[in-house]
Amino acid sequence: MTWDVYPPGADIGLHESVIKSIIQIRTNFLWNAYHMGGGVSVTNPGYHIFVVFVISMTGIPDYLAHALVASFFSTLTVLCAFLITRSLWTENSAFVAAFLMAVSGGDVAMLMWGGYPNVITLMLIPLVFYLFLQRLRFSFFSFIMAASLLASAVFLTHVFSAFMLICIAGAVIFVGTAFSGKIGCSKTYFMPLAIPVILGAALASPYLVNLAPLYLSSEGTVTGAVAAIRQALLSTRLVPVDLVALSTIPALLFFAFSRVYKGKAFTPSSVLLALWILIPTVLTQSYMVGLYLDYNRFLYFIVLPVTVFVALLIDHGARFFSRVITRLLEKVDASGKFVWEIKTHRTARRFLSMAMKPLTQKNVYVLLIFAFLVYSLVCLPIFMAPNVGIQAAKFYQVITPVKYETLQWIRESTPAGSVCVTDALYGWWLSGFAQRPTLSAVDPQYLILAREYAPATMAKNLLDTDYLIDNGLIQVRHDGGYVGRHNPIFLAKLNSTPFPYPFFHLNSSETTILFRKNGHVEETDLIQLPLENMWLANDSDHATIYLVARNNLLKVTQTTTVYKGCQFAQVNITVESEVENVQIDWLRLVLHAKGIPFINNETAAMVDMNMQVIGQIVFLNEKPAVKVYTSENPSSMELLYNVKGERLDTVTFFAGVYSYEHAADTEKQNEYLQELIRKSAEHYATEIADLPIEVFDYKTALKEWRVAYVIVRDAESFPRFMRDPAFDTLLINNEVAVFKVKN
Numbered sequence: 001m002t003w004d005v006y007p008p009g010a011d012i013g014l015h016e017s018v019i020k021s022i023i024q025i026r027t028n029f030l031w032n033a034y035h036m037g038g039g040v041s042v043t044n045p046g047y048h049i050f051v052v053f054v055i056s057m058t059g060i061p062d063y064l065a066h067a068l069v070a071s072f073f074s075t076l077t078v079l080c081a082f083l084i085t086r087s088l089w090t091e092n093s094a095f096v097a098a099f100l101m102a103v104s105g106g107d108v109a110m111l112m113w114g115g116y117p118n119v120i121t122l123m124l125i126p127l128v129f130y131l132f133l134q135r136l137r138f139s140f141f142s143f144i145m146a147a148s149l150l151a152s153a154v155f156l157t158h159v160f161s162a163f164m165l166i167c168i169a170g171a172v173i174f175v176g177t178a179f180s181g182k183i184g185c186s187k188t189y190f191m192p193l194a195i196p197v198i199l200g201a202a203l204a205s206p207y208l209v210n211l212a213p214l215y216l217s218s219e220g221t222v223t224g225a226v227a228a229i230r231q232a233l234l235s236t237r238l239v240p241v242d243l244v245a246l247s248t249i250p251a252l253l254f255f256a257f258s259r260v261y262k263g264k265a266f267t268p269s270s271v272l273l274a275l276w277i278l279i280p281t282v283l284t285q286s287y288m289v290g291l292y293l294d295y296n297r298f299l300y301f302i303v304l305p306v307t308v309f310v311a312l313l314i315d316h317g318a319r320f321f322s323r324v325i326t327r328l329l330e331k332v333d334a335s336g337k338f339v340w341e342i343k344t345h346r347t348a349r350r351f352l353s354m355a356m357k358p359l360t361q362k363n364v365y366v367l368l369i370f371a372f373l374v375y376s377l378v379c380l381p382i383f384m385a386p387n388v389g390i391q392a393a394k395f396y397q398v399i400t401p402v403k404y405e406t407l408q409w410i411r412e413s414t415p416a417g418s419v420c421v422t423d424a425l426y427g428w429w430l431s432g433f434a435q436r437p438t439l440s441a442v443d444p445q446y447l448i449l450a451r452e453y454a455p456a457t458m459a460k461n462l463l464d465t466d467y468l469i470d471n472g473l474i475q476v477r478h479d480g481g482y483v484g485r486h487n488p489i490f491l492a493k494l495n496s497t498p499f500p501y502p503f504f505h506l507n508s509s510e511t512t513i514l515f516r517k518n519g520h521v522e523e524t525d526l527i528q529l530p531l532e533n534m535w536l537a538n539d540s541d542h543a544t545i546y547l548v549a550r551n552n553l554l555k556v557t558q559t560t561t562v563y564k565g566c567q568f569a570q571v572n573i574t575v576e577s578e579v580e581n582v583q584i585d586w587l588r589l590v591l592h593a594k595g596i597p598f599i600n601n602e603t604a605a606m607v608d609m610n611m612q613v614i615g616q617i618v619f620l621n622e623k624p625a626v627k628v629y630t631s632e633n634p635s636s637m638e639l640l641y642n643v644k645g646e647r648l649d650t651v652t653f654f655a656g657v658y659s660y661e662h663a664a665d666t667e668k669q670n671e672y673l674q675e676l677i678r679k680s681a682e683h684y685a686t687e688i689a690d691l692p693i694e695v696f697d698y699k700t701a702l703k704e705w706r707v708a709y710v711i712v713r714d715a716e717s718f719p720r721f722m723r724d725p726a727f728d729t730l731l732i733n734n735e736v737a738v739f740k741v742k743n
Helices: 011-025 046-058 062-088 091-102 105-113 116-133 140-157 159-178 191-203 205-216 227-236 241-262 268-283 295-329 346-356 361-379 386-396 401-413 424-433 450-464 666-682 698-704 715-722
Strands: 419-423 438-441 467-470 474-478 489-492 501-505 512-517 520-525 531-538 542-550 554-563 568-577 582-593 596-599 603-608 613-619 625-630 635-646 648-659 694-697 707-712 727-732 737-741
Touching (some): 091 361, 116 140, 116 295, 140 159, 159 268, 191 205, 227 450, 401 707, 450 698, 467 531, 467 554, 512 554, 603 635, 635 648
Parallel strands (some): 419 707
Antiparallel strands (some): 467 694, 474 489, 489 501, 512 520, 603 613, 727 737
């Protein structure tokens, strides 16, 4: 975890903000003073209270305390795997399970991205089940007290894990009671498992009573309170149904192993382990009943029982093949001559005989165990070899010494309470270690509360662009007049994903004006003209981004308008000369796009066959000369307008981006696309939906959210803030820049 000094992952910053809030507020565990600008929080405090004590007793750096505590509990998970396997099967298989758990890919991944509370509960849940399976070794009172305290720790540490504990324990109790005859135990045998769960919830009830309404009300997202979060989860975090079917294999084989080792297929342990796998995998499909969670996280709970299964498989396979191999070796006589009379040299036979002596059944078993373990590390994705673990750490690494020093600079050089905006990963570190209310650009599928969606969306928009218009069919973004990157960019709204698909854009540095001054030919790009003004205006029917740029010779006015219910946006570019001796000859636009070109006199289109998206330009008034630079994906297209020496000219076209379905007859795909493009050119102004228009204006957002500082890690975005007079550059290096919002 400290391979690159600082623990990897972004969640450590969230945990640190919880810790600082606990120290600051002390009595309210449902409030985070820094995360997403500060507000209601549902991050359970159990882990964080523990770390607070570690920090206060040791004085070590906070990030090191996080790494030590999480690693410590991760190590205890290895112990739990050993104890459970040994109590159910053999000690050899328990050692194999412990080794595999130590290199578990799921456990390592959680440590790398910072899922520390989850790491702890993945130790606590097996420990509760271990105590249950071994409860006859304790007095009833000792079992209830120990297991109840452990269960209450689960409820305080990770509510998602508590939900899983309840589901698995409830399923075990139900199945065990219903089939007690087959299992060979009384109907009350499984009931003691319910007592620690109930008492654990009761011990944590002062916290849970206040937490439950947040999850289940409109503020929570479990029942799909925010449509964008629900759609993001369904498009990015679903688990294939095939995996659910695949999970039945180890679940059923547990009964077979129980038959071999215990003489009976249905036992309390085989029922527990089978349901321990089946319940989480079935819950990955809980969206079918209206529950919207991070479905991939259900899979973390099956890691330990699947590890136990693989350990049993390795141990059983090694035992079986070691017996087979040694029986074959017994057919070799003392001289090294095989019973089927292989003729060979006497010395060779003697050497062969000596080589066979160490190959006892025990030694062959050990060699096979080693071979199977190596195979598991190399071929099974659930386990992770050390070099892969290091690669995972580097993949999740967020903080470097320079970025950490920047956090310290922000904490020391900015007023407390200053609202900051930055990207998702760095933002969580900023909120916790710089102790500033931070609006982080987090993707919706990783949000928990409805209140987090608005600041996350605002932060994402601010870091990406200056202006945005979205009518539900097409989205248009504009980078402003200080950089020439996306001016504007057109994005498709696809049904399959909540994330708009960027398809084509103009670039102000490639919007070229060719003109004559006193007969001499000159040229300039739009980005070279000083920006005079830029703003966004909107009402319920349309929204328009205005840009006005001029110098002492030329004035350019560009407007981009999105209409309600239309999948095409209107673009007007007006070029006029400011003095009499200037005549404008040509206006050249370069359209960067994706796909294969389809061009005729009325329209030009690009078709992305992979994403099934069409980007189309419908020409009005004068038709430009169209030249395709390349037909590859991505490609670019030149639109050259002849202004004919006039002093004033306006270019107008409609730009649309939309998805399509493949033709039923693949041999007629081109004809189908040409007809679709032709119809779209005829109906570019037709209103096809009744959806509201949403807009983003960066200056308005800065005021509404009281943003004081913007911290940027994307070097490509540095110029947009550096050249904008609305910001002052306070600190900049090769990894991060800090901009102060003026006024």
